[in-house]
Amino acid sequence: MRHYGLSAAIATVALLSMFGPANAAASADHGKIVFMKEGCWECHGTQGQGAITGPRLAPDPLPYEALSAFVRSTNRAMPPYHENILSDADLADIYAYLQSIPKPQDVKNIPLLNQWADKPK
Amino acid sequence: MPKQDSRRAVSRRKFLSTVAAAGAVTAVADLNTNAGATPTAIVAEPPKPSAVRPSAKVAAAETGLPEAPAHASGAPTSDFMVDVIKSFDIDYVAANPADSFRGLHESLLTYGGNKKPEFLTCMHEESAVAMAHGYFKIAGKPMLVLCHGTVGLQHASMAIYNAWCDHVPIVIIGGNDLDANKRVPLVPTYHSAQDIGALVRDFVKWDDTPISAPHFAESFVRAYKLAMTPPHEPVLLAVDAGLQEEALQDRAELKIPRYVQTAPPQGDSGAVREAAKLLVTAQNPVIIADRAARTPNGIGLLVELAELLNVPVVDQLNRLNFPTTHHLNQTGRAGPLIAQADVILGLELSDYYGTVNTFIDNGAYDREPKTKAGVKLISITSADYYLKSNYQDFQRFQPVDVSIAGDAEATLPALIEAVKSALPADRKSALAQRGDAMRKAWSETRQRTLKAATYAWDASPISTARMCAEVWAQIKDEDWSLVGSDRMFSAWPTRLWPMEKHYQFIGGPGGYGVGYGSPAAVGAALANRSEGRLSVNIQTDGDMMYAPGVLWTAAHHRIPLLNVMHNNRGYHQEVMHVQRMADRRSRVLNDGPIGTQIMGPDIDYAKLAQSMGWWASGPITDPKELAPALKRAVEVVKAGEPALVDVVTQPR
Numbered sequence: 052m053r054h055y056g057l058s059a060a061i062a063t064v065a066l067l068s069m070f071g072p073a074n075a076a077a078s079a080d081h082g083k084i085v086f087m088k089e090g091c092w093e094c095h096g097t098q099g100q101g102a103i104t105g106p107r108l109a110p111d112p113l114p115y116e117a118l119s120a121f122v123r124s125t126n127r128a129m130p131p132y133h134e135n136i137l138s139d140a141d142l143a144d145i146y147a148y149l150q151s152i153p154k155p156q157d158v159k160n161i162p163l164l165n166q167w168a169d170k171p172k
Numbered sequence: 173m174p175k176q177d178s179r180r181a182v183s184r185r186k187f188l189s190t191v192a193a194a195g196a197v198t199a200v201a202d203l204n205t206n207a208g209a210t211p212t213a214i215v216a217e218p219p220k221p222s223a224v225r226p227s228a229k230v231a232a233a234e235t236g237l238p239e240a241p242a243h244a245s246g247a248p249t250s251d252f253m254v255d256v257i258k259s260f261d262i263d264y265v266a267a268n269p270a271d272s273f274r275g276l277h278e279s280l281l282t283y284g285g286n287k288k289p290e291f292l293t294c295m296h297e298e299s300a301v302a303m304a305h306g307y308f309k310i311a312g313k314p315m316l317v318l319c320h321g322t323v324g325l326q327h328a329s330m331a332i333y334n335a336w337c338d339h340v341p342i343v344i345i346g347g348n349d350l351d352a353n354k355r356v357p358l359v360p361t362y363h364s365a366q367d368i369g370a371l372v373r374d375f376v377k378w379d380d381t382p383i384s385a386p387h388f389a390e391s392f393v394r395a396y397k398l399a400m401t402p403p404h405e406p407v408l409l410a411v412d413a414g415l416q417e418e419a420l421q422d423r424a425e426l427k428i429p430r431y432v433q434t435a436p437p438q439g440d441s442g443a444v445r446e447a448a449k450l451l452v453t454a455q456n457p458v459i460i461a462d463r464a465a466r467t468p469n470g471i472g473l474l475v476e477l478a479e480l481l482n483v484p485v486v487d488q489l490n491r492l493n494f495p496t497t498h499h500l501n502q503t504g505r506a507g508p509l510i511a512q513a514d515v516i517l518g519l520e521l522s523d524y525y526g527t528v529n530t531f532i533d534n535g536a537y538d539r540e541p542k543t544k545a546g547v548k549l550i551s552i553t554s555a556d557y558y559l560k561s562n563y564q565d566f567q568r569f570q571p572v573d574v575s576i577a578g579d580a581e582a583t584l585p586a587l588i589e590a591v592k593s594a595l596p597a598d599r600k601s602a603l604a605q606r607g608d609a610m611r612k613a614w615s616e617t618r619q620r621t622l623k624a625a626t627y628a629w630d631a632s633p634i635s636t637a638r639m640c641a642e643v644w645a646q647i648k649d650e651d652w653s654l655v656g657s658d659r660m661f662s663a664w665p666t667r668l669w670p671m672e673k674h675y676q677f678i679g680g681p682g683g684y685g686v687g688y689g690s691p692a693a694v695g696a697a698l699a700n701r702s703e704g705r706l707s708v709n710i711q712t713d714g715d716m717m718y719a720p721g722v723l724w725t726a727a728h729h730r731i732p733l734l735n736v737m738h739n740n741r742g743y744h745q746e747v748m749h750v751q752r753m754a755d756r757r758s759r760v761l762n763d764g765p766i767g768t769q770i771m772g773p774d775i776d777y778a779k780l781a782q783s784m785g786w787w788a789s790g791p792i793t794d795p796k797e798l799a800p801a802l803k804r805a806v807e808v809v810k811a812g813e814p815a816l817v818d819v820v821t822q823p824r
Binding site (some may be wrong): 088 | 532614615
């Protein structure tokens, strides 16, 4: 099915990719601004945490080339962002922002997430 | 009469007294003219005040009581209507007041003593109907709603459509001035129609216009009976104002037909055996339930069926169909289970097509099956008995292999027996292994869900996972009931909260008409009040602002409810839609998605609620401030009052 094909393409790009954008001067601060301005937060949350509307993007984002390939070519529920509305530099900054988001605490260290059973009845 | 132009803001009674006063003023003016003062004399006199001192006659007309109307010779027909209504177990009547049912309104208060039903003062007909909608999903019985025939029913229509889509019975009486000869001119005439039922006929199960007292009795009993026969639906009676106020000729001769509830339709026994055979022989069966548990008993029946075969259950949650704590609840794995299934049993699915097909909203209308080739589809639904043409709530057509017209809950006992008969003894070991796999999968899903909740845990705006975890911590030791849907905040409650009782989750609006959530929660909380339950609603901001007057209704009637605002400051579905359009067209929304966001000014929901008599706190942007605010709010609700906590949240 189509989405399996797309996943395979992303995986291939990922294998061939470096783990960051070519633009070494990418700015996480500016990336956050672009992330908000371009509407990424709407489906993925302001920290890229994901929701029922869109998958988690951060922390530990996909390799840059994989993310970039998806953003440029997707044609599913998320439309593509072409260069004329999201430049390579801005996309690199978004990536820097996603990389800057720290890992969350472990579930075990958050008491409110230990109030439910981990096994069914 | 709240629906009129402010320039003509007169009730029928006030209209009549105004006409009388105007006549008196005219008469006084004539008397002044006839007093003989010449124009020259008037010019010569010093300036007079602009208002002429009222004569005794004018003063009497302005301040005195209107002349008593001619008394009807006997009890009004609306008293008999109250007798009919009282022959049913109806606790409440919700209404925004209007002259077209003034006769019945007065009879309910005086003759009926404002008990069973008790009047609920509503500020919008949409609120009244949505309150009745939420009320039924907890109480299991209908509420009565009174609507002003034209403008009131127009206000109510969206909420009636929601109830129709959600298979919820509501008995609605629409007042109307049918007889032009008795109709007061101007406002009451603007508010009259030949056929008010035409407004909503596409989405009520039945409507009628009774023209006599016996006719009302017969039609009310029929309406109630049809509404309560699955598939449950709203019904409407258009009741003439003149008939309500007409004197009864002979009350002793009037009879109220006996009501016997219709047994729900059960599926054909041969088709049920065929379905059982498919389920028993399947390697990867899945049960998908949407509105299957019509009553609390439905949950037990579905558990019994699932446990017989250790079949995973996916709950689409328009009702709570299956305990979230049960190892066979595999709702979080719907995608892979449907993809691998060789037999799918769909129970009262509102959208079978969408359940087994993907539609990609990419402008190309791409669609893909979610299932593998050769899957056998079984459907049991009462919707096959009853649908209408115009509105598309019946969704896309999905061919199935075994199609059973019948109420799922009523059919489950027969299906359980058929499965028992068809189940060979040598399958039991394999089925037990399937159960072990489901236990493992349940725990893995739980771990993934908890891990997902950790992301953005300390974020501001506050993550919806954090909000729901904080709410749970404050209510977990209470007998709680979540009286709203959770689809707008990533379904955290149904993914994490242990829900085992039918009243712990009531599903969504049915027709997805925005404006349902807030009033439905109030109606459901009203039903929970007599059971001593703590009602909790996580309330979206856009929905709240359709008719926030329901907050006043809750305070006025002392309906305890904890409203936690999921305040993402936007009509967020539309925020995403406009963004998607811009992206698809490679255009930039330089100023953001104008027209979809609710900010500038940001609404202060705490002040809004406080202004209508609620205890309220917020807006809260720091997650650390949630626990104390929620704790205090729960104390207020437990003391019998409504409370609201405004939480500024992540979008979903």
